[in-house]
Amino acid sequence: MPHEYSSQVIWTGNRGEGTTHYRAYDRTWDIAVPGKPVIHCSNDPLLGGDPTRMNPEDLLLSALAACHMLWYLHYASDDGIVVTGYCDSPMGEGEVGRGGAGRFVKAILRPHITVAPGTDLVAAEAIHHRIAEVCFIARSVNFPVEHAPSFAFG
Template sequence: MAATHTYELTVRWTGNTGTGTDSYRSFARTHEVRAEGKPSIPASADPYFRGDSDRWNPEELLVSALSECHMLWFLHLCAANGVVVTDYVDRPAGSMVMDEGGRGGGQFSEVLLRPQVTVADASMEEKAAALHADVPALCFIARSVNFPVRHEPTVRTERRGSPPPA
């Protein structure tokens, strides 16, 4: 029997400015995402949708979840295949297309992951690059979305005595 994992959170709207939602402009889109024993995540809508730019928005969190899931599976595969990763940085980007007609709906058209991976030895570069292709079949988040998640990884060898590239 397959295991089922359940993730329970609390999402609480904190944007009642005194009159609730009596008009589109009368309330803030601020909210908090909480889970037992973890720091809360201050969140809001994208600033384009009257959100607070100082808070995380759902679109950013979706892109982050895809990037994190890819990274964690990739690191697992590297450890299982003798590839020693010493640094990993991703600068993912997601594209969302709004529906025509101004009704406000839309959907992601793609997310591009651009991991920059540093390995301990040049002999590991080719294997590290190849392991990125194995991740999409394993990543829970990527397998759950209905848009392409593309990957453009770069792999380099650690330079002894100097810090990893930023």
């Protein structure tokens, strides 16, 4: 059964001249999905974007980590592993080729997971290797996704 997703991306960077020349406009936009808060975005700060706003690279990396987290929690629940905390600090590595075209070459998910005392950490760590087969986002990207989890009891 197909899943459909929709979004609206609205360019907000017209300073009054439109795209009359390269420096005449801002690379800002809003992401609007009905019934959800608007996300104000800009391009990568390395390209002159606003560092206080989300950029496409932030959004992709965050979506990848969030999808992984949701599947991890699902599998942990199925396996009887009690997770009481989960925080990820993913890192993406990109490269820029000739002409300025860029791409991600890999991502490293670095979740710190708090589990109930006495949890089998080998079993808890093994869950990460199953997720790539089912995570919608991980299955959609064309770069490797590595995992470097850490655990704590709590």
